[in-house]
Amino acid sequence: MGDDTISNRSGRSALNRRNFIKAAGVGGVALSAGCLGSLSGQQEWPSRPVEVISPWSAGGGADRTSRAVADAAENHTEVSWNVSNQTGGSGSVGMNAAANAEPDGHTIGCTAPEIALFEHLGIADLSPEDITPIMQYTEFPAALVVSEDAEFSTLDEWINYGKDNTLQMANSGFGSSWHMAAAGIASEAGVNVEHISYEGAAPAMTAVVNGEVDCTAVGAAEVAPQVQDGGLTALGVAFDQQVDALPNTPTLANQGLDISIGSWLAHFAPAGIDDELKQELADVYSAVYEDDSFVEFMENNDFIRVERGPDELQDFLDQQYEFYGNLVDELGIEKQ
Known part of the structure; x- marks a missing residue:
């Protein structure tokens, strides 16, 4: 994953069509949205509020960024x-x-590497083939964090403790991207770990702060506020360079753990939408990606922006499906 971007502007976005309707009204031509829809052979979109389903709890990266997308999308549609x-x-x-x-x-989903993991782990009969990719908009390098009151405050101390003791490591659910990140980091470090599942990154972080577990690996941008304000200590970031969200935290690689792993977020529509609607959605999302309010939110919260449109995202999902299948086998994680 990198900063590669693509543009998916067809020139016929929902916004442009709305402007046509308004212009026609000014000119004295009485075209309603329903009439235009019948002329084009398709119902006007969007004709009612759009729901974005975040599959994890409030406060995590999927929830917060999906709300930023939704807020920006209202600037480019009339619902x-x-x-x-x-x-x-x-x-x-x-x-x-x-x-x-x-x-x-009218129903959009938020997805992450889990879509490429479910079938490999027997969690659900759901894979990239069952969705219509719209746009990836961010990626999350994993950060290894512990409580600020933990008896280990450096990566070396964490590794030494984990070789002699079993570390309880929170994740955002069995088979989640953060489960994979935690398992990968633990395997590379050679420590003993018991994985404890929660319903999202936010409750996993809270469990570490409260001393219920020893550590977790979640997105650097997600943990940054609690690292900066107190509660958590970041031991390292699983990325190829230091990240703005945790500017004082070295990479794991620079400390001897050669691993780069994390997560990403994208939005999708159900399988089976027609090509015209898919393009309209892509046009709106292209506008959202460049929307000032969305850009400001991402920058202010240190979320890395990465844009992949429908076609590139489909290729990426296929690659992720193969990658995580191999990772599950390498780590010896058994199906549920």
Whole structure:
């Protein structure tokens, strides 16, 4: 994953069509949205509020960034965009709800590497083939964090403790991207770990702060506020360079652990939407990606912006499916 970007502007976005309707009205031509829809052979989109389903709990990266996307999307459509949290099954409950919704563009799902993991781990019969990719908009390098009151405050101390003791390590659900990141880091470090699942990154971090578990590996941008304000100590970032979210935290590689792993977020529509609607969604999302409010939110919260449109995202998802299948085998993680 990198900073590579693509543009998916067809020139016929929902916004442009709305401007046509307004212009026609000024000129005295009485065209309603319904009439225009019948002329084009398709119902006007969007014709009612759009729901974005975040498959993890409020406060995590998926929830916060999806709300930023929804807020920006309201600047480019004439309906409200609402985010609902449907948690469970390491994200499979919410993703299944979105994947199985009516393919009319009014239900959007948020996805992450889990979509490439479910089948490999026997969590759900859900894979990249079951969705219509719209846009990836961010990536999250994993950060290894412990409580600020932990008896280990450096990576070396954490490794030494974990070789003689079993570390309880929180994650955002069995088979989640943060489970994979935690397992990968623990395997590279050669420490003993018991993985404890929670319904999202936010409750996993809270468990570390409260002393319920010893550590967790979640997104650098997600943990940054609690590292900066107190509660958590970041031991390292699993990335090829230091990140703005944790400017004083070295990479794991620079400390002897050669691993780069994390997560990413993208939005999708149900499978089966027609090509015209898919393009309209892509046009709106292209506008959202460049929207001032969205850019400001991402920058202010140190979320890395990465844009992949429908076609590139589909290729990326296929690659992720193969990558995580191999990782599950390498780590010896058994199916549920």
